Amino acid sequence: MATVPKIDVGGDYKEKYGFFVPEDFVFKAKRGLNPEIVKEISWMKKEPEWMTKMRLRSLEIFRKKPMPTWGADLSVIDFENIFYYLQATDKQSKTWEELPPDIKATYDRLGVPEAERKFLAGVSAQYESEVVYHSLQESLTKKGVIFTDTDSALRDHPELFKEYFGTVIPPADNKFAALNTAVWSGGSFIYVPKGVKVEIPLQAYFRINAENMGQFERTLIICDEDSFVHYIEGCTAPIYTTDSLHSAVVEIIVKKNARCRYTTIQNWSTNVFNLVTKRAMAYADATMEWVDGNLGSQITMKYPSVYLMEPGAKGDVLSVAFAGKGQHQDAGGKMIHVAPNTTSTITSKSISKGGGRTSYRGHIKIYPGANNCKSFVKCDALLLDDESRSDTYPYNDVDAENVTLGHEATVSKVSDEQLFYLMSRGIPRAEAETMIVNGFIEPFTKELPLEYAVELNRLIQLEMEGSVG
Amino acid sequence: MADFEIKDLRASVEGRQILKGVSLAINKGEVHAVMGPNGSGKSTLSHTLMGHPGYTVDGGEVLFKGQNVLDLETDERARLGMFLALQYPVVVPGISMANFLRTALNSKRGYDGKDKTKQVTPKEFRGLLKDELQVLHMDDSFLPRYINDGFSGGEKKRAEILQMAVLKPEIAILDETDSGLDIDSIKFVAEAVNRMRGPELGMLIITHYTRILEFIKPDYVHVLVDGKFVLSGGPEVAQRLEKTGYAEWGHAEESPQEVA
Numbered sequence: 001m002a003t004v005p006k007i008d009v010g011g012d013y014k015e016k017y018g019f020f021v022p023e024d025f026v027f028k029a030k031r032g033l034n035p036e037i038v039k040e041i042s043w044m045k046k047e048p049e050w051m052t053k054m055r056l057r058s059l060e061i062f063r064k065k066p067m068p069t070w071g072a073d074l075s076v077i078d079f080e081n082i083f084y085y086l087q088a089t090d091k092q093s094k095t096w097e098e099l100p101p102d103i104k105a106t107y108d109r110l111g112v113p114e115a116e117r118k119f120l121a122g123v124s125a126q127y128e129s130e131v132v133y134h135s136l137q138e139s140l141t142k143k144g145v146i147f148t149d150t151d152s153a154l155r156d157h158p159e160l161f162k163e164y165f166g167t168v169i170p171p172a173d174n175k176f177a178a179l180n181t182a183v184w185s186g187g188s189f190i191y192v193p194k195g196v197k198v199e200i201p202l203q204a205y206f207r208i209n210a211e212n213m214g215q216f217e218r219t220l221i222i223c224d225e226d227s228f229v230h231y232i233e234g235c236t237a238p239i240y241t242t243d244s245l246h247s248a249v250v251e252i253i254v255k256k257n258a259r260c261r262y263t264t265i266q267n268w269s270t271n272v273f274n275l276v277t278k279r280a281m282a283y284a285d286a287t288m289e290w291v292d293g294n295l296g297s298q299i300t301m302k303y304p305s306v307y308l309m310e311p312g313a314k315g316d317v318l319s320v321a322f323a324g325k326g327q328h329q330d331a332g333g334k335m336i337h338v339a340p341n342t343t344s345t346i347t348s349k350s351i352s353k354g355g356g357r358t359s360y361r362g363h364i365k366i367y368p369g370a371n372n373c374k375s376f377v378k379c380d381a382l383l384l385d386d387e388s389r390s391d392t393y394p395y396n397d398v399d400a401e402n403v404t405l406g407h408e409a410t411v412s413k414v415s416d417e418q419l420f421y422l423m424s425r426g427i428p429r430a431e432a433e434t435m436i437v438n439g440f441i442e443p444f445t446k447e448l449p450l451e452y453a454v455e456l457n458r459l460i461q462l463e464m465e466g467s468v469g
Numbered sequence: 470m471a472d473f474e475i476k477d478l479r480a481s482v483e484g485r486q487i488l489k490g491v492s493l494a495i496n497k498g499e500v501h502a503v504m505g506p507n508g509s510g511k512s513t514l515s516h517t518l519m520g521h522p523g524y525t526v527d528g529g530e531v532l533f534k535g536q537n538v539l540d541l542e543t544d545e546r547a548r549l550g551m552f553l554a555l556q557y558p559v560v561v562p563g564i565s566m567a568n569f570l571r572t573a574l575n576s577k578r579g580y581d582g583k584d585k586t587k588q589v590t591p592k593e594f595r596g597l598l599k600d601e602l603q604v605l606h607m608d609d610s611f612l613p614r615y616i617n618d619g620f621s622g623g624e625k626k627r628a629e630i631l632q633m634a635v636l637k638p639e640i641a642i643l644d645e646t647d648s649g650l651d652i653d654s655i656k657f658v659a660e661a662v663n664r665m666r667g668p669e670l671g672m673l674i675i676t677h678y679t680r681i682l683e684f685i686k687p688d689y690v691h692v693l694v695d696g697k698f699v700l701s702g703g704p705e706v707a708q709r710l711e712k713t714g715y716a717e718w719g720h721a722e723e724s725p726q727e728v729a
Binding site: 423425431 | 564569
């Protein structure tokens with residue numbers, strides 16, 4: 001009989017590394033959503049009253065807001081059949097043998113280490129990376145950088161937290177932002193003080209645990225003036241979960257002359273609805289860059305946005321979506337030019353295969369008085385066969401003067417000419433196709449740290465071979 | 470039996486028959502030139518030999534190393550030792566020339582990601598490229614560029630010859646490699662091609678014009694008109710064409726001499 005693997009984290013774990021240690025509360029996980037459950041979540045986490053109230057208010061908003069019908073079909077989500085809060089111990093109920101074979105095969109072929117794959121598959125609650133994490137934490141602390149999970153941040157940095165939480169994406173923003181605010185758990189919290197440049201990318205991977213990769217994570221990043229941080233969320237290995245809804249909220253504040261880059265590589269298993277709200281506020285001469293890659297899930301709806309609040313602010317979205325059989329990737333970006341002399345670019349690359357569907361959905365809004373703004377949108381779609389589909393839905397509202405707005409869209413297929421050319425040099429068809437697809441997303445890949453770029457290319461290769469479920 | 474034999478090859482494009490029975494025997498060490506006016510089937514010949522999906526074989530066979538290559542996929546033909554330098558090399562964004570060359574070379578050697586002994590080492594790869602780049606008057610800066618992306622006409626053609634030099638085919642087909650090249654580029658290309666001449670390489674140079682044949686001297690010249698060879702002989706055939714053009718086959722308006 002298979003046993004659930006357990007990793008001994010030691011009694012002083014929390015003190016040492018700041019991780020959440022599974023404790024045996026008397027909490028019975030229940031399906032469904034009502035004020036009692038929301039109160040219970042807040043109580044479990046020993047939250048201050050203001051947070052409990054905010055959660056309850058958000059639940060009300062969630063209840064009142066209609067389901068969005070302008071994008072992918074979400075009508076099949078059954079909100080009453082979802083666990084909104086699970087403790088790490090509850091999550092650890094699966095065994096390796098229960099995993100679908102395709103997921104296991106993918107871990108094999110990607111060469112994901114044993115400890116990592118157990119975590120990613122939800123078999124183990126903890127990934128053994130605390131040594132790396134610990135030394136990183138020391139150097140960050142010296143600089144005054146806070147990098148922790150969002151629950152701990154609320155506990156340990158209450159004032160900073162309260163000042164910014166929910167200010168970029170208020171609960172009333174949309175139905176799923178309201179849901180997240182009502183039931184959020186985990187996620188990352190980063191504060192970078194004035195003038196501090198964090199040299200190495202901060203990765204959630206360093207402090208991966210079941211808490212921060214939950215269904216309703218909440219991430220908050222504050223870049224103070226003249227600072228820089230690059231945060232990397234996710235990984236290319238498929239994340240297996242039996243939970244069908246992932247609805248995260250990411251809020252970022254980039255103050256004067258600061259720069260923030262947020263890189264996401266997500267590869268949810270194909271049963272997941274991935275409905276995420278990501279938004280940043282960029283102030284004077286600040287730069288916000290979203291680098292967003294979506295591979296897995298059944299349906300993804302995600303449009304990272306930047307509100308360009310003061311002159312000189314710059315926003316960038318660079319995204320890649322891969323939709324295979326039965327998948328719909330509805331992704332894009334939003335750039336809201338509130339101040340004059342602000343610039344933005346959105347570059348979207350999508351690949352559809354085996355009947356998969358990708359949509360680019362973008363919104364450029366330039367407010368009255370936001371003169372001399374520049375915005376450029378480029379979306380390229382690659383269709384790998386005749387049954388796949390790609391659509392473009394660009395929305396532009398321009399109410400200012402002297403605005404430069406560009407939009408370029410292409411839909412192409414892997415051309416016979418390109419394939420013939422590569423094959424005429426001895427490269428087998430499948431490898432040639434993979435090369436062309438990897439070449440297509442190269443503008444994205446080259447922005448990733450090397451190890452992620454290599455992994456992504458390998459994953460595309462697996463997707464192309466059709467060996468990924 | 471010749472090393473490479475085209476026997477009564479017939480091929481069509483979009484239902485229209487273009488090649489109407491072409492036969493040609495090439496031995497390694499020989500350089501054959503195929504000349505012909507526009508629309509005579511020159512490109513159809515080169516593309517059909519390499520297995521381009523837009524060309525349908527209606528009959529005949531092409532024998533190389535004991536196989537009918539018409540039964541093989543394009544990549545299999547290449548790995549068997551065939552090479553086609555395209556008239557219009559294709560742009561492939563996002564893949565560097567270096568990556569392309571390395572992947573092609575690894576494929577040629579049968580490296581499938583497993584047997585590391587078959588894989589070309591970085592040192593070997595650099596060594597291979599260095600000499601060839603020099604002969605072609607190219608430099609390293611061209612290696613990180615995307616395949617043919619933003620290349621001038623001359624650069625594209627030189628890149629084709631570089632690939633040929635790296636892959637070392639036994640049968641190479643050069644399809645209008647001279648078209649669109651200035652005289653300096655033609656000389657660089659010819660020099661590189663001549664360096665590769667030898668007992669291990671048979672070549673088929675397809676051209677509309679006689680000019681490249683001044684630099685790469687053919688052993689045999691064949692005239693293709695309306696999908697068939699109408700004349701074959703030694704280098705004197707090219708000289709004759711230079712004087713009389715394709716007029717005797719009803720293509721008086723086309724001169725095999727390039728107007729400068």
